[in-house]
Amino acid sequence: MEIGYIKLYRKITNSFVWTNPNMLKLWMLCLMKASHSGNKFLFNGKEVVVSSGEFVTGRDAIAKEFNEGVPRDQQIVGRTLWRWIKKFEEEQMLSIKSTTKYSVVTVKNWNEYQASDQQVSINRPSTVHQVSTIKNANNAKNANNAKNKDNSRQSARRTYDENSIYYQLALSLFKEIQNNNPEARSPNLQTWSDDIRKMIEIDNRKPEQVTNMIHWSQSNDFWSGIILSAKKLREKYDQMKIQANKAVIPTKKPFYNNATSTRKETLPEWAKEENQQVEEKPMKEEDKQELMERLKKIQSFRKD
Structure with missing residues (x-):
């Protein structure tokens, strides 16, 4: 160099x-x-x-x-x-x-x-460096004063590397949205990455939690039409979390159908065996005759 x-x-x-x-x-x-x-x-x-x-x-x-x-x-x-x-x-x-x-x-x-x-x-006189430095410092000061108002209104913009977790989660959200709507327009993934960063760093969401919520929101019939950006994902996260936690299998059918659902259970083996033991079987003819003889003997004992 x-x-x-x-x-x-x-x-x-x-x-x-x-x-x-x-x-x-x-x-x-x-x-x-x-x-x-x-x-x-x-x-x-x-x-x-x-x-x-x-x-x-x-x-x-x-x-x-x-x-x-x-x-x-x-x-x-x-x-x-x-x-x-x-x-x-x-x-x-x-x-x-x-x-x-x-x-x-x-x-x-x-x-x-x-x-x-x-x-x-490197051998140039130091006085030259000094004069140049002073001149540049004054010019920089004037330029900064002229831009102070504009700079105070703008927050520092970050650029997220495509390999960062923020960018990858933003891209994952867009791909899920695109699966539901192939005509979805490509967003500003840098802006989305910044919203994802805020979810993780400010809202204290873990990356795996964000990943799960992305998948849940885009597989839900209602929320898939609402969560169309990383900003919306962040805004509605708590509301969706409550609903996702309540998503259990109902024991009855919806109110518009009065019939309750029937749950089929498998009968355990021991119950099957007991049922088989009490099951009635037809008596053989010789057994009937033997029984009748015994009854006659019992009756004769009672007469005596």
């Missing part, structure tokens, strides 16, 4: 990268990696010539530089960083030309706002 400085314009505060500290860091890394006036790089054993505003990188290389000195639990994986770089390309901030071994990234409009001033070397 070259020694010197880069110019960072204040209008970046109006950009989507300003709302995500890691995304802002990645954009600044791209600006700092870009060659000031053209150079040659040795990348993966191959010499690559770049022009001003260009740099050579790859997914693993950019991840290594980005995460240098960052605690392991706070590092951003390479695939996420590369997806952000692709987002920069979609927003016309840079362009990418890739080969099987490396990619050449070109910062758009580099010459218009970076190459107009000479690059400052």
Whole structure:
């Protein structure tokens, strides 16, 4: 990376990268990696010539530089960083030309706002740095004063990574809604992710509870027509929870049908055996005759 400085314009505060500290860091890394006036790089054993505003990188290389000195639990994986770089390309901030071994990234409009001033070397007198710093500080103060009213009215917007639990739950809700209505329009999943975050962080809902309520609401005939956004899911959560807890199997049919439902129970084995023991069986003829003889003897004893 070259020694010197880069110019960072204040209008970046109006950009989507300003709302995500890691995304802002990645954009600044791209600006700092870009060659000031053209150079040659040795990348993966191959010499690559770049022009001003260009740099050579790859997914693993950019991840290594980005995460240098960052605690392991706070590092951003390479695939996420590369997806952000692709987002920069979609927003016309840079362009990418890739080969099987490396990619050449070109910062758009580099010459218009970076190459107009000479690059400052580390040997440049400190007084120059001081004057520039004071001037920039005054300009920043004036700009901030002009924007104070607007900034006070706007809350900081967050950008949620697609791998985050908030984004995934928001996406899950939309897919369930889409299953009920294939013509449902795609929502702003970033806004939905923020509502899901509030459910978990502010309302103290567990992610599995939110997941279960998403599924229950979209499988319920009534609530599936009401819960059409993450905001509604949050608003109606307690009401749906009460109804979901009362959802038990009725012992009678609805009031408009007077007939009660009949529950069939399986007769236990011991009861079957008892029934079989008391069951009447037809008496054989010889048994009848024997019984009659005994009755006659009993009657004769009584006469005597």
